[in-house]
Amino acid sequence: xxxxxxxxxxxxxxxxxxxxxxxxxxxxxxxxxxxxxxxxxxxxxxxxxxxxxxxxxxxxxxxxxxxxxxxxxxxxxxxxxxxx
Amino acid sequence: xxxxxxxxxxxxxxxxxxxxxxxxxxxxxxxxxxxxxxxxxxxxxxxxxxxxxxxxxxxxxxxxxxxxxxxxxxxxxxxxxxxxxxxxxxxxxxxxxxxxxxxxxxxxxxxxxxxxxxxxxxxxxxxxxxxxxxxxxxxxxxxxxxxxxxxxxxxxxxxxxxxxxxxxxxxxxxxxxxxxxxxxxxxxxxxxxxxxxxxxxxxxxxxxxxxxxxxxxxxxxxxxxxxxxxxxxxxxxxxxxxxxxxxxxxxxxxxxxxxxxxxxxxxxxxxxxxxxxxxxxxxxxxxxxxxxxxxxxxxxxxxxxxxxxxxxxxxxxxxxxxxxx
Numbered sequence: 532x533x534x535x536x537x538x539x540x541x542x543x544x545x546x547x548x549x550x551x552x553x554x555x556x557x558x559x560x561x562x563x564x565x566x567x568x569x570x571x572x573x574x575x576x577x578x579x580x581x582x583x584x585x586x587x588x589x590x591x592x593x594x595x596x597x598x599x600x601x602x603x604x605x606x607x608x609x610x611x612x613x614x615x
Numbered sequence: 616x617x618x619x620x621x622x623x624x625x626x627x628x629x630x631x632x633x634x635x636x637x638x639x640x641x642x643x644x645x646x647x648x649x650x651x652x653x654x655x656x657x658x659x660x661x662x663x664x665x666x667x668x669x670x671x672x673x674x675x676x677x678x679x680x681x682x683x684x685x686x687x688x689x690x691x692x693x694x695x696x697x698x699x700x701x702x703x704x705x706x707x708x709x710x711x712x713x714x715x716x717x718x719x720x721x722x723x724x725x726x727x728x729x730x731x732x733x734x735x736x737x738x739x740x741x742x743x744x745x746x747x748x749x750x751x752x753x754x755x756x757x758x759x760x761x762x763x764x765x766x767x768x769x770x771x772x773x774x775x776x777x778x779x780x781x782x783x784x785x786x787x788x789x790x791x792x793x794x795x796x797x798x799x800x801x802x803x804x805x806x807x808x809x810x811x812x813x814x815x816x817x818x819x820x821x822x823x824x825x826x827x828x829x830x831x832x833x834x835x836x837x838x839x840x841x842x843x844x845x846x847x848x849x850x851x852x853x854x855x856x857x858x859x860x861x862x863x864x865x866x867x868x869x870x871x872x873x874x875x876x877x878x879x880x881x882x883x884x885x886x887x888x889x890x891x892x893x894x895x896x897x898x899x900x901x902x903x904x905x906x907x908x909x910x911x912x913x914x915x916x917x918x919x920x921x922x923x924x925x926x927x928x929x930x931x932x933x934x935x936x937x938x939x940x
Contacts, residue, residue, distance in 0.1 A: 561759075561760060561761055562922065564929070566761075567761055567930040568761035568763065569782070569930070570761075571761045571763060572763060572780075572785060573782050575763070575779075575782070576781055576783075579781075587779065588754070588765060588777075591754055591760055591763055591779075592758060592760065593758065593759045596760060597759075597760070
């Protein structure tokens with residue numbers, strides 16, 4: 532899980548041109564202006580490429596994407612449901 | 616905060632002195648044309664939509680029908696209604712018009728091919744010869760998350776296939792579709808330059824401020840006389856100026872994709888009447904609670920819509936920027 536979290540943090544900090552340490556686990560990435568709608572689109576692409584996680588319309592909720600914590604939970608739930 | 620301001624209400628955007636507002640716009644248009652642009656007339660692209668019709672009517676009032684040229688710019692995917700309504704408008708205001716079909720230019724840019732290739736990468740069953748397609752935002756604006764586009768393909772059988780658009784395909788579809796607005800802009804400037812006229816742009820306040828325009832496409836013009844008006848106010852002007860009823864009654868569409876597509880589905884995510892009022896509330900610092908009561912929504916919904924407006928304005932700043940020197 533730590534590995535997933537760090538990969539996500541690294542991706543978001545790179546996309547937002549910000550320092551790794553500036554993005555906390557619960558930083559609201561859209562509200563704080565780190566990512567915009569294109570940023571979300573590229574994040575979805577990153578999840579597909581890195582974790583083979585596909586996002587569908589109904590999953591575009593703040594609870595799945597608003598922070599590093601919520602993204603990591605979302606990835607884990609998707610991977611778990613694939614295994615089942 | 617201004618404590619003398621009016622309480623928020625559904626009537627807050629109704630223009631009471633419509634004649635005065637029109638006269639002000641017309642006077643400014645005349646001044647801009649003569650004193651700033653130094654041109655002798657106006658070219659307006661007319662699409663049969665409400666914004667271009669009101670702009671056209673204002674231009675005729677400002678410069679006289681002999682000094683305005685209306686240009687219709689249909690292409691392969693345009694609705695036939697667009698040309699028919701634009702012709703009706705031109706007849707009503709006794710203005711000379713031209714039809715410039717831009718399909719050939721778009722073919723030259725491979726506009727349709729580039730767009731259809733991107734759609735087919737997402738929806739493998741897509742057959743551009745018979746299927747219709749459009750892109751749209753399906754999310755609820757009151758959800759606090761940036762908007763993401765989906766592609767919808769409609770088969771001749773009526774079957775609808777809809778998928779979220781990946782970044783690469785979304786960007787390719789938008790970039791290729793934008794050839795349409797940029798080709799229209801080129802043609803409008805051709806006529807403006809050959810006549811020593813100015814190009815009058817047609818975007819309203821939402822289009823300008825939310826970035827619902829193509830940079831150097833429909834965003835390319837010399838003056839935008841209705842750029843400060845809310846959509847419902849544009850309708851008020853339309854009635855006052857005598858725009859044909861068929862245009863007033865028409866649902867605003869993008870007229871860009873092959874499938875029918877309203878501007879609400881494509882971009883705004885709210886009906887105009889609602890969006891106008893909430894946008895007014897947002898830009899005039901009315902509290903979400905005050906607006907929520909009037910709009911019959913929850914405070915949280917209004918707060919999320921306010922955040923969506925903030926995001927749209929911020930992410931589209933690039934479109935409004937002049938080249939950096």
